[in-house]
Amino acid sequence: MTETTETPAATPTIALVAHDAKKAEMAAFAEAHRNELAATTLYATGTTGARVMERCPELSVTRLKSGPLGGDQQIGAMIAEGRIDMLIFFVDPLSPHPHDVDVKALMRLALVYDIPMALNPATAARLLPVAASA
Numbered sequence: 051m052t053e054t055t056e057t058p059a060a061t062p063t064i065a066l067v068a069h070d071a072k073k074a075e076m077a078a079f080a081e082a083h084r085n086e087l088a089a090t091t092l093y094a095t096g097t098t099g100a101r102v103m104e105r106c107p108e109l110s111v112t113r114l115k116s117g118p119l120g121g122d123q124q125i126g127a128m129i130a131e132g133r134i135d136m137l138i139f140f141v142d143p144l145s146p147h148p149h150d151v152d153v154k155a156l157m158r159l160a161l162v163y164d165i166p167m168a169l170n171p172a173t174a175a176r177l178l179p180v181a182a183s184a
């Protein structure tokens with residue numbers, strides 16, 4: 051088995067993901083924390099990234115595939131490769147998701163690799179300042 055570990059990026063790398071019912075909260079969170087986020091390297095699942103950049107055009111976000119089409123797995127793979135320092139994933143606990151197995155796999159890898167993982171805005175607001183200044 052080959053294990054890949056990248057040299058840490060100069061700035062912290064954060065992955066943004068939000069279920070559909072939480073995308074407005076993610077866009078609002080990005081706007082409220084735009085200065086901290088601007089000091090990081092940002093990746094996001096496809097639609098989440100589009101919504102964040104719509105609200106905050108000054109933020110540069112690398113968009114991966116949409117979550118149901120593999121975006122969650124792409125972020126999980128990046129976590130396994132040591133390329134993500136923090137996961138902000140605004141989860142909708144009230145709706146079923148067809149790609150729930152991918153969602154679980156993503157969270158599982160965040161746990162396996164012990165990276166900070168914020169699943170709601172209250173946690174993200176507390177963790178982001180720490181992650182952004184690391």
Ligand SMILES: O=C(CO)COP(=O)(O)O
Nearest residue numbers: 095096097098116117118
């Ligand atoms: O489905 C998602 C998380 O599981 C998010 O994907 P999108 O940002 O592409 O909607």
